[in-house]
Amino acid sequence: MKFRSAALAGAAVLLTIATAPGAIAADLTDVGYIDQADLANLPVFVSANRQLASYKSQLDGQYNAQLRKARTDAERQQVALQFQQRLNDRQREVVGPLFQRAQLAIAAVAATRNLSVVVDKRIVIYGGQDITKDVETIFASPQAIQPPAATPPPSEIGFVDQSILDGIPKVQTANSAMNQFETTQRQIYSAKIAAAKNDNDKKQILADFNKSVADKQDQLLKPLVDQTRAATSDIARKKNLMLVLDKADVVYGGTDITPDVQGVLNK
Amino acid sequence: MLLGVSAALLAGGCGPNVHSGSIRGTGYVRIDEVVKHHPLYPQLSQVDDAIAAINLQSAAHNVPLGARQIAAQTTELNRELRAAQIRANKILAAKERDYAERESRAVRAALSAAGIRGNGALAAQQMSAQSARQAQDAERSANADYMAYQQNVIAQDNAASTSIAKGLQAQAEAKYRAKAEQLQQNETDLSLRLTQQDSAARLAIKMRLSNLAMEPGARKQAEAQLAAINQKEAAAVAAQRNADAATLRAYHAQLDSQTSAAIRSQVGAIQAQTQAKLAEHRNEVTSQLRSLAPAPAPTNLPPAVARQIAQIHKQFVGQFQAEANKTIAEYNATKTDLDRQFAALHGADVGATGAAGKELDSLQKRRVDLYQQIVAQVQKDATRLAKDQGFSIVFINVRAATGGYDMTNQVIKDVESQHE
Numbered sequence: 266m267k268f269r270s271a272a273l274a275g276a277a278v279l280l281t282i283a284t285a286p287g288a289i290a291a292d293l294t295d296v297g298y299i300d301q302a303d304l305a306n307l308p309v310f311v312s313a314n315r316q317l318a319s320y321k322s323q324l325d326g327q328y329n330a331q332l333r334k335a336r337t338d339a340e341r342q343q344v345a346l347q348f349q350q351r352l353n354d355r356q357r358e359v360v361g362p363l364f365q366r367a368q369l370a371i372a373a374v375a376a377t378r379n380l381s382v383v384v385d386k387r388i389v390i391y392g393g394q395d396i397t398k399d400v401e402t403i404f405a406s407p408q409a410i411q412p413p414a415a416t417p418p419p420s421e422i423g424f425v426d427q428s429i430l431d432g433i434p435k436v437q438t439a440n441s442a443m444n445q446f447e448t449t450q451r452q453i454y455s456a457k458i459a460a461a462k463n464d465n466d467k468k469q470i471l472a473d474f475n476k477s478v479a480d481k482q483d484q485l486l487k488p489l490v491d492q493t494r495a496a497t498s499d500i501a502r503k504k505n506l507m508l509v510l511d512k513a514d515v516v517y518g519g520t521d522i523t524p525d526v527q528g529v530l531n532k
Numbered sequence: 533m534l535l536g537v538s539a540a541l542l543a544g545g546c547g548p549n550v551h552s553g554s555i556r557g558t559g560y561v562r563i564d565e566v567v568k569h570h571p572l573y574p575q576l577s578q579v580d581d582a583i584a585a586i587n588l589q590s591a592a593h594n595v596p597l598g599a600r601q602i603a604a605q606t607t608e609l610n611r612e613l614r615a616a617q618i619r620a621n622k623i624l625a626a627k628e629r630d631y632a633e634r635e636s637r638a639v640r641a642a643l644s645a646a647g648i649r650g651n652g653a654l655a656a657q658q659m660s661a662q663s664a665r666q667a668q669d670a671e672r673s674a675n676a677d678y679m680a681y682q683q684n685v686i687a688q689d690n691a692a693s694t695s696i697a698k699g700l701q702a703q704a705e706a707k708y709r710a711k712a713e714q715l716q717q718n719e720t721d722l723s724l725r726l727t728q729q730d731s732a733a734r735l736a737i738k739m740r741l742s743n744l745a746m747e748p749g750a751r752k753q754a755e756a757q758l759a760a761i762n763q764k765e766a767a768a769v770a771a772q773r774n775a776d777a778a779t780l781r782a783y784h785a786q787l788d789s790q791t792s793a794a795i796r797s798q799v800g801a802i803q804a805q806t807q808a809k810l811a812e813h814r815n816e817v818t819s820q821l822r823s824l825a826p827a828p829a830p831t832n833l834p835p836a837v838a839r840q841i842a843q844i845h846k847q848f849v850g851q852f853q854a855e856a857n858k859t860i861a862e863y864n865a866t867k868t869d870l871d872r873q874f875a876a877l878h879g880a881d882v883g884a885t886g887a888a889g890k891e892l893d894s895l896q897k898r899r900v901d902l903y904q905q906i907v908a909q910v911q912k913d914a915t916r917l918a919k920d921q922g923f924s925i926v927f928i929n930v931r932a933a934t935g936g937y938d939m940t941n942q943v944i945k946d947v948e949s950q951h952e
Contacts, residue, residue: 291556292556293557293924294925325804325808326812329801329805387928388927389925389926389927390914390915390918390928391559391918391919392557392918392925393925454588458588459589471588475584494931498933498934501934506934507556507558507935507936508558508560508927508933508936509930509931509932510927510930511929
């Protein structure tokens with residue numbers, strides 16, 4: 266009998282071990298996704314984009330005319346900036362209100378479904394809540410969309426804005442050095458490949474070119490990539506985030522840890 | 533027995549406890565890593581290498597062509613452009629005829645079904661035919677007008693571009709010739725200077741050599757001295773010539789680069805102006821076509837039949853437009869490639885052109901198809917695994933993970949096992 270109890274106890278221990286992290290926890294269910302490509306195909310977006318393309322085509326003519334008059338690089342840069350600004354202004358004017366309405370529709374659906382984050386459909390390959398149709402219905406309704414009363418609940422999904430990290434001086438310097446190196450190497454190897462006698466030579470030259478670029482990437486960029494990755498994981502752990510995504514994939518909500526990562530990289 | 537059950541549970545427990553506190557039904561897949569293990573990955577790599585090789589080749593420094601070569605190649609490209617326009621026009625005209633006939637048959641059938649014959653039928657058919665003819669005539673005329681305008685503007689563009697290229701190349705050639713002549717003069721001067729410098733020594737040796745009674749040993753020595761002077765002078769002139777050749781090569785490269793940049797800049801401005809003119813004219817043509825109203829319906833038809841005929845017309849016009857757009861898109865693709873070749877001809881840095889451009893386009897399309905095929909299968913496998921194991925959600929493109937379950941290795945094994 267004693268033996269039997271001991272065996273049962275042992276089995277219980279083993280079962281506990283087998284399911285060790287096993288305190289059953291609630292699954293992550295407050296993640297929604299939206300098919301942004303589908304949203305962009307709504308007639309209002311298509312029409313707005315057409316308007317924008319037509320405006321850009323008009324602007325291109327004026328831009329080229331002014332560019333011809335510019336005498337120095339500084340003047341040319343000034344012209345380019347000025348026209349980019351005009352295009353941006355028009356974009357804000359034409360597409361801005363639509364984006365704003367889409368954001369409100371997404372926020373409204375997210376609030377109704379208690380979602381803490383909404384991401385792009387491309388990055389969810391299984392599960393999650395598809396809110397595309399709900400958002401499109403609200404977006405297409407004639408009524409004004411009221412912003413939700415509360416901000417989205419804190420999310421265990423974090424995100425980082427790479428475009429901001431790219432603006433950090435040391436990252437900028439490294440990227441610029443890498444671009445310069447690649448341009449020079451491209452010129453050198455393009456001359457070699459043009460003079461290559463057969464396909465095998467070409468393959469070898471291409472392999473050499475790729476290796477030279479990869480080696481330089483290892484030297485210039487890898488340390489920064491590693492540092493960014495380590496900082497992101499560290500901050501995610503401290504903030505109890507489960508996963509960290511790229512901002513480009515997050516449509517609504519989520520926890521922005523860009524300033525924290527930026528702070529570490531700036532040290 | 534219980535131990536056996538426990539052991540089985542442990543063995544079966546190779547998979548994750550999906551609902552544990554650290555995973556909470558969440559998985560992720562490092563898709564780039566899985567793609568590398570897919571059986572089609574070697575093919576994807578080959579396509580990538582081929583694309584990279586073409587891009588690398590097209591980055592080679594463009595040596596400006598001579599004015600005559602540019603003119604010859606421009607003529608050839610213009611011929612190809614005209615051929616493409618004629619081909620597109622022929623296809624459009626054939627489609628127009630086909631749709632007009634089909635529309636006419638459909639109208640006849642509708643009228644016949646409605647029991648309308650004689651004058652009413654004739655009038656309705658005339659209306660449909662007239663409307664179609666008007667639209668087709670307007671479109672044909674607008675297209676012809678646009679293409680004539682396009683030819684004209686492109687011809688002006690090419691003439692201006694060729695003239696600019698010719699002028700800039702002539703300037704560069706003149707500069708190069710002047711530099712070459714200057715260096716040649718320097719070599720001549722050096723040679724003369726050296727000869728004058730050594731003339732006394734050379735004369736003295738020659739005088740000694742003119743003495744017939746000179747000892748053979750002394751003669752040999754004097755001859756060697758003379759040879760050494762000649763050799764020294766030749767070496768100095770050769771060194772100068774080599775240095776000048778290097779200077780000339782560098783100058784040539786510098787002129788090439790400056791000329792290419794100048795041609796690129798000026799031709800680019802002309803081409804941008806041309807594109808703007810063409811776009812403006814195209815917009816005018818399109819708006820004119822849009823403003824064309826259909827021919828008025830005859831008043832003697834019952835409203836339902838008139839509506840049906842209008843519907844038939846709308847349907848055929850829509851179908852024709854869709855097909856015509858395809859033809860126009862094909863023409864535009866050809867034109868874009870030819871435009872790139874025009875630009876490349878004038879030294880613009882436009883990447884791969886002509887046959888290489890077509891190959892690049894085809895490779896890029898193949899790459900997209902192949903990659904999508906691989907990713908679709910990976911996603912299918914990951915979805916099946918996620919479903920089997922009870923995950924609630926699975927992500928890709930994750931930057932960092934402190935929780936959730938990394939399914940990458942499982943998916944890799946699954947992908948590999950299906951192709952063993």
